Amino acid sequence: xxxxxxxxxxxxxxxxxxxxxxxxxxxxxxxxxxxxxxxxxxxxxxxxxxxxxxxxxxxxxxxxxxxxxxxxxxxxxxxxxxxxxxxxxxxxxxxxxxxxxxxxxxxxxxxxxxxxxxxxxxxxxxxxxxxxxxxxxxxxxxxxxxxxxxxxxxxxxxxxxxxxxxxxxxxxxxxxxxxxxxxxxxxxxxxxxxxxxxxxxxxxxxxxxxxxxxxxxxxxxxxxxxxxxxxxxxxxxxxxxxxxxxxxxxxxxxxxxxxxxxxxxxxxxxxxxxxxxxxxxxxxxxxxxxxxxxxxxxxxxxxxxxxxxxxxxxxxxxxxxxxxxx
Amino acid sequence: xxxxxxxxxxxxxxxxxxxxxxxxxxxxxxxxxxxxxxxxxxxxxxxxxxxxxxxxxxxxxxxxxxxxxxxxxxxxxxxxxxxxxxxxxxxxxxxxxxxxxxxxxxxxxxxxxxxxxxxxxxxxxxxxxxxxxxxxxxxxxxxxxxxxxxxxxxxxxxxxxxxxxxxxxxxxxxxxxxxxxxxxxxxxxxxxxxxxxxxxxxxxxxxxxxxxxxxxxxxxxxxxxxxxxxxxxxxxxxxxxxxxxxxxxxxxxxxxxxxxxxxxxxxxxxxxxxxxxxxxxxxxxxxxxxxxxxxxxxxxxxxxxxxxxxxxxxxxxxxxxxxxxx
Numbered sequence: 001x002x003x004x005x006x007x008x009x010x011x012x013x014x015x016x017x018x019x020x021x022x023x024x025x026x027x028x029x030x031x032x033x034x035x036x037x038x039x040x041x042x043x044x045x046x047x048x049x050x051x052x053x054x055x056x057x058x059x060x061x062x063x064x065x066x067x068x069x070x071x072x073x074x075x076x077x078x079x080x081x082x083x084x085x086x087x088x089x090x091x092x093x094x095x096x097x098x099x100x101x102x103x104x105x106x107x108x109x110x111x112x113x114x115x116x117x118x119x120x121x122x123x124x125x126x127x128x129x130x131x132x133x134x135x136x137x138x139x140x141x142x143x144x145x146x147x148x149x150x151x152x153x154x155x156x157x158x159x160x161x162x163x164x165x166x167x168x169x170x171x172x173x174x175x176x177x178x179x180x181x182x183x184x185x186x187x188x189x190x191x192x193x194x195x196x197x198x199x200x201x202x203x204x205x206x207x208x209x210x211x212x213x214x215x216x217x218x219x220x221x222x223x224x225x226x227x228x229x230x231x232x233x234x235x236x237x238x239x240x241x242x243x244x245x246x247x248x249x250x251x252x253x254x255x256x257x258x259x260x261x262x263x264x265x266x267x268x269x270x271x272x273x274x275x276x277x278x279x280x281x282x283x284x285x286x287x288x289x290x291x292x293x294x295x296x297x298x299x300x301x302x303x304x305x306x307x308x309x310x311x312x313x314x315x316x317x318x319x320x321x322x323x324x325x326x
Numbered sequence: 327x328x329x330x331x332x333x334x335x336x337x338x339x340x341x342x343x344x345x346x347x348x349x350x351x352x353x354x355x356x357x358x359x360x361x362x363x364x365x366x367x368x369x370x371x372x373x374x375x376x377x378x379x380x381x382x383x384x385x386x387x388x389x390x391x392x393x394x395x396x397x398x399x400x401x402x403x404x405x406x407x408x409x410x411x412x413x414x415x416x417x418x419x420x421x422x423x424x425x426x427x428x429x430x431x432x433x434x435x436x437x438x439x440x441x442x443x444x445x446x447x448x449x450x451x452x453x454x455x456x457x458x459x460x461x462x463x464x465x466x467x468x469x470x471x472x473x474x475x476x477x478x479x480x481x482x483x484x485x486x487x488x489x490x491x492x493x494x495x496x497x498x499x500x501x502x503x504x505x506x507x508x509x510x511x512x513x514x515x516x517x518x519x520x521x522x523x524x525x526x527x528x529x530x531x532x533x534x535x536x537x538x539x540x541x542x543x544x545x546x547x548x549x550x551x552x553x554x555x556x557x558x559x560x561x562x563x564x565x566x567x568x569x570x571x572x573x574x575x576x577x578x579x580x581x582x583x584x585x586x587x588x589x590x591x592x593x594x595x596x597x598x599x600x601x602x603x604x605x606x607x608x609x610x611x612x613x614x615x616x617x618x619x620x621x622x623x624x625x626x627x628x629x630x631x632x633x634x635x636x637x638x639x640x641x642x643x644x645x646x647x648x649x650x651x652x
Contacts, residue, residue, distance in 0.1 A: 041642065044642070045638075045642065137641065220545075271633075271634045274633050274634065275630060275634065275640070278641075278644050279644075281640060282616065283609065283612075285648055286616055287609060287612065290608065290612055303604075304601060307600050307604055310378065312371075313370055313374060313463070314602075315603070315604075316367065316370070316371065318607035318608045321604075321608060322608060
C-alpha cells in the first residue's frame with residue numbers, strides 16, 4: 001500500500017511530468033472511494049490552468065482493423081517529430097473479454113518504451129455511454145503533464161464513439177479494405193462522425209484494393225452534407241507495416257487545426273463540448289441516483305415485464321417508478 | 327367551452343371511431359392541466375387492449391422535398407386500397423414559423439376530406455427530442471379508433487427523427503434529386519435510419535435525374551452494414567403528381583412487415599421501443615424536475631459561464647448544480 005499524497009503533491013508531480021505520479025493521479029481520480037473524491041477534485045482544480053494545450057485526437061475502428069498497430073506506428077512517427085503523446089485506450093469490452101487491454105499494451109510495446117509517449121488503458125466501470133467517465137479528466141491530467149498530443153482510442157462498435165467524439169478535436173476512423181464492407185460492422189452513424197477516414201494495411205497485395213476502397217469512401221462521403229465547420233473529411237490510405245501515409249494523416253490533422261483555429265470553430269467546439277459534459281454529468285447523476293433507489297430496483301423488473309406484455313403503457317410504467325422514488 | 331366527458335365517454339367514443347371524440351381525446355391527453363391528467367391516464371388504460379393493430383410508418387425529408395404532397399397522394403392511394411389512415415404531422419418549428427402546419431393542412435386538403443383518413447397536426451410543446459411527447463399516445467388513440475395505417479410525419483432537420491424512428495415500424499426517407507446533394511441538408515445519420523428511401527418528383531424533366539440519384543443512393547447504402555434485422559433498405563422513385571411509384575412503396579412496406587413478422591423482429595422491436603419509451607419518460611421527468619428547480623434556474627447561467635471561460639471543470643459545475651438541488 002502506497003502512502004497517500006496530498007493534493008499539492010499530486011499537482012506538482014503531474015506538472016513536473018513525473019509519470020509515476022501521473023499514473024497514481026489517474027488512479028486517484030478513477031477511484032470510487034469517497035475519501036479519494038475530495039482530493040481528486042482539488043487536484044483537478046489545481047491542474048485546470050495548465051490544460052487545453054494539446055491536439056486531442058479520437059481514433060476508432062472495429063477490432064481487426066489494426067488500431068493498436070496503427071497507433072504504435074503513428075505514435076512513433078509523432079515522437080520522431082518531437083511530439084509528446086499520450087494514448088488513452090478505452091476498452092468497454094474489457095470486463096467481459098478480459099486480457100484484451102493487456103493484449104493491446106503488448107502490441108504497443110515499442111511505443112510504451114518511448115520516453116515521449118505515455119500509454120494508459122482506461123478501465124471501463126461507471127460509464128457515460130460506454131466510456132469511463134474519467135477519460136476526459138485523464139486527458140486533462142496528461143495535458144498538465146506536458147503531453148501535446150492526446151490520442152483517445154475507442155472500439156468502433158458501441159456507443160463510446162459519440163462520447164469520445166464529444167471530447168476530442170479531431171476524430172479519425174480507421175477502415176479496412178478488402179474485407180468486404182458488410183463485414184466491417186462499423187456502427188451506423190460512425191462514418192459520419194469522422195473528420196478523416198484512413199484505410200489501413202494499404203501495402204503489398206492489398207494496395208490496389210485499398211485505393212479502390214478509398215474511392216468508394218470518397219464517393220460515399222460526398223453524399224453527406226458538409227459539416228457545420230465546413231470541413232470535408234478526406235480519405236487516406238496508410239500502412240503501419242511500411243510506415244507509409246502516416247505523415248499525410250498528420251498533415252491533415254495539422255491543416256484541420258489551422259483552419260479550425262482560424263475560423264474560431266476550434267475554441268467554440270471545445271466550449272460546447274465542456275457544456276455538454278456538464279449536462280451529461282448531471283443527467284448521469286440523476287439517472288444513477290434514480291435507478292439505485294431501493295424501491296425502484298425492487299420493482300423495475302416487474303414493471304418492465306408489464307410494459308413488455310402490454311399490460312401498461314410506457315408512460316404509466318414511468319409514472320409508477322417515479323412515484324416509488326419519492 | 328365544451329362539456330367535459332368522463333373517461334368512459336372518451337373511451338367508447340374513440341372505440342366507436344367517432345372523429346370528434348377522437349380529436350377531443352387527443353386534446354385531452356395533450357393537455358398540461360393537472361385536472362385533465364387523471365382522466366387522460368384512465369382513457370389511455372381503457373384503450374390499451376385495442377391498440378397495436380396498425381402499421382406505423384414514419385416519413386421524413388427536408389422542407390421542399392414534397393412531404394405533404396407525397397403524403398396526400400400516398401394516403402389517397404392507401405384509402406383506395408381500403409386502408410384507414412391517420413396522419414400525425416409533427417412540426418417542431420411551428421412555434422417559430424407559425425402557420426406552417428396550416429400550410430400543410432391546406433396542402434393535404436383532398437386527403438383531409440377523405441372519410442377513411444384522419445389528419446392531426448401535433449403542436450410542439452413539452453418535447454422528447456423535438457417531438458411532442460404525446461405523439462406516441464396519439465398514435466395509440468388512432469389505432470383504438472380503427473385506423474390500420476398510421477403515418478407520423480416529421481421534418482428531416484432535427485432530433486425528432488430519432489424519436490419518431492423509436493415509435494414506428496417502418497421509416498421512410500424522402501429525398502429530392504437534382505437539387506444537389508449538398509443542398510438537401512438532411513441531417514447526418516438520418517439516411518442510416520431509413521428502411522427505404524423514396525426519391526420524390528420523379529417526373530417530367532426530372533425523371534432521368536431521379537434515376538441517377540437512385541443509383542447514387544443504392545451505392546451509398548451498400549457501404550453501410552446490414553441492419554440488425556437483415557433488411558436492406560431499397561431506394562425507389564415516385565411522383566405525387568403522376569401518382570407513380572406509390573404502389574411500389576406500399577409493396578416494400580408490406581414485404582417488410584411480412585419478413586419482420588416472420589423473423590419475430592416486428593414484435594421484439596415494438597417491445598424494445600416500449601421499454602425505451604419508459605426510460606425516456608423517466609429521464610425526461612428527472613431532467614425537467616431538476617432544471618425547473620429555482621436554485622438551479624437562478625445559478626445555471628453563471629455556472630455555465632464559468633465552464634465556458636474555463637474557470638471550473640464541467641464535472642465541478644455539475645456537482646455545484648446538483649448540490650443546489652438538494
